[in-house]
Amino acid sequence: MKSFWFAVAALAAAPAAGAAPDDTVRQIIASPAYRAAAASLDARHQQWIADIVRITEIPAPPFKEQARAEAFAEMLRTRGLDPNIDAEGNVLALRKGSDPGQVVVVSAHLDTVFPEGTNVTVKRDGTRLSAPGVGDDSTGLATLLALVDAMNAGRVQTRSDILFVGTVGEEGLGDLRGVRYLFGKGDYKGRIRAFFSLDGSGLDSMTTGGTGSKRYRVTFKGPGGHSYGAFGIVNPLVPLATTVAQLYKLDVPASPKTTYSASVIGGGTSVNAIPEQVWLEVDMRSASAAELARLERQFLDIVPRAVAAENSARSTRAGAVAAELKPIGARPAGHTPDDAETVRFAEAAYRAEGIAVKRDISSTDANAPMSLGIPAITMSRVARSAGAHSPAEWVDVEKAPNLKLKRILLATILATAGLP
Numbered sequence: 001m002k003s004f005w006f007a008v009a010a011l012a013a014a015p016a017a018g019a020a021p022d023d024t025v026r027q028i029i030a031s032p033a034y035r036a037a038a039a040s041l042d043a044r045h046q047q048w049i050a051d052i053v054r055i056t057e058i059p060a061p062p063f064k065e066q067a068r069a070e071a072f073a074e075m076l077r078t079r080g081l082d083p084n085i086d087a088e089g090n091v092l093a094l095r096k097g098s099d100p101g102q103v104v105v106v107s108a109h110l111d112t113v114f115p116e117g118t119n120v121t122v123k124r125d126g127t128r129l130s131a132p133g134v135g136d137d138s139t140g141l142a143t144l145l146a147l148v149d150a151m152n153a154g155r156v157q158t159r160s161d162i163l164f165v166g167t168v169g170e171e172g173l174g175d176l177r178g179v180r181y182l183f184g185k186g187d188y189k190g191r192i193r194a195f196f197s198l199d200g201s202g203l204d205s206m207t208t209g210g211t212g213s214k215r216y217r218v219t220f221k222g223p224g225g226h227s228y229g230a231f232g233i234v235n236p237l238v239p240l241a242t243t244v245a246q247l248y249k250l251d252v253p254a255s256p257k258t259t260y261s262a263s264v265i266g267g268g269t270s271v272n273a274i275p276e277q278v279w280l281e282v283d284m285r286s287a288s289a290a291e292l293a294r295l296e297r298q299f300l301d302i303v304p305r306a307v308a309a310e311n312s313a314r315s316t317r318a319g320a321v322a323a324e325l326k327p328i329g330a331r332p333a334g335h336t337p338d339d340a341e342t343v344r345f346a347e348a349a350y351r352a353e354g355i356a357v358k359r360d361i362s363s364t365d366a367n368a369p370m371s372l373g374i375p376a377i378t379m380s381r382v383a384r385s386a387g388a389h390s391p392a393e394w395v396d397v398e399k400a401p402n403l404k405l406k407r408i409l410l411a412t413i414l415a416t417a418g419l420p
Contacts, residue, residue: 021415024415033156034414036155037150037410038154038403040150045399045403048143048397052129052142055138055142056129056134062111062115064116069085073085073091076091088177088185089178092163092187094164095148095151095158095162097159101161103193104163105164105182106164107198107365108141108199109171109178109197110167111170112136118133119131120132127398128396129394129397130394133393135382137170137198139381141198143198143381148164158414158417158420160418162417167365172329173329175331179365179369192374193374194375194376195376197365199381201380201386206358206359206378207366208361210331210361210364210370211285211286211361211362212332212333213292216281216326217325218243218280218282218303219279219323220240220267221236222236222276222277222321225318226272228272236267236278237275239323243280247262248262250295250299252291253288256287257285257287257361258285260283261282261283263281265278266279285363286333289332304323306323307322332368334368334369345416348415353408365378379408383396383398
């Protein structure tokens with residue numbers, strides 16, 4: 001117990017909230033508690049690697065994260081926390097602070113993009129681990145666990161509670177359902193004052209802007225018929241093709257970056273049949289909510305015009321072509337200001353490690369709190385990786401750069417959560 005109170009006393013000497021971020025971070029890094037925590041990150045490097053492998057090899061297809069959630073909860077439990085799984089499937093574990101009430105969230109997502117049956121066995125070649133989902137976001141979950149271990153080893157106490165979260169539904173059609181639930185309906189609604197997502201890779205960047213998105217499935221229907229015998233009647237494939245062609249004529253700004261993609265198509269029954277039904281999925285994104293809304297309006301105007309053109313061009317004696325538009329995804333755009341406490345502490349932590357960090361924009365769990373005006377940033381889960389969302393995904397677990405990254409994460413989170 002003596003060492004515990006010594007560590008707390010050392011942390012108490014850190015500057016109060018409102019001190020210069022660099023001063024706060026420097027004093028945290030100089031404290032015995034932080035040094036013990038950082039030493040744990042070093043000593044437990046192999047445990048971090050083992051956790052990456054274990055988590056990766058538990059499949060977590062979209063909307064089927066339960067097995068991984070249960071395993072992750074147990075991994076938190078063995079670290080002295082009392083996790084629970086909420087109604088949406090998120091894993092939550094609270095590390096209490098000295099002044100409970102407001103909460104700082106540290107999160108990583110449980111789900112991967114890969115379907116059931118994908119071989120997720122991890123292969124190792126030197127310091128490189130490869131497998132589908134090994135980085136995104138299995139390593140994020142393992143890095144979160146490493147931070148818990150470090151705080152325990154340093155007997156660190158913070159002012160704010162820290163809520164460690166494994167979220168569901170970050171990828172694809174999951175549409176951020178886990179983090180939306182956390183902020184919209186969960187037990188901690190209204191109590192979260194800062195949010196960190198562990199996602200992505202790299203030693204010199206962090207995400208402070210959230211790319212918003214709108215996604216639609218458009219189903220075009222018509223009477224269908226024999227390709228020879230019914231020739232001349234309307235064909236739903238034509239307005240689908242017209243929609244794609246007209247979409248790709250739209251001008252969008254380079255800044256704020258705004259994009260569109262006709263991504264998936266399907267339908268029809270036979271090469272010698274005019275299809276009764278075909279469908280198209282479209283993804284639209286922008287760092288600006290206003291530009292995203294403008295692009296969405298333009299797209300929604302293209303579809304009925306394409307349908308009307310086909311019904312005018314060919315016979316509707318057997319019936320007309322119609323289109324059904326179904327939203328299949330919507331992620332809010334957002335931004336954490338450059339002068340937000342989380343951003344300033346993160347920049348100071350990077351500077352303490354000799355790195356000039358760059359701010360970027362992406363689509364992560366942090367989009368949800370950003371859109372609500374809650375300071376949120378996404379920080380890297382690993383120093384180096386590539387191939388995310390592909391079967392050839394890999395992460396590099398070389399010790400030195402990854403220890404540096406985890407020290408940055410630890411210092412940023414402790415500065416944000418505050419010290420007694």
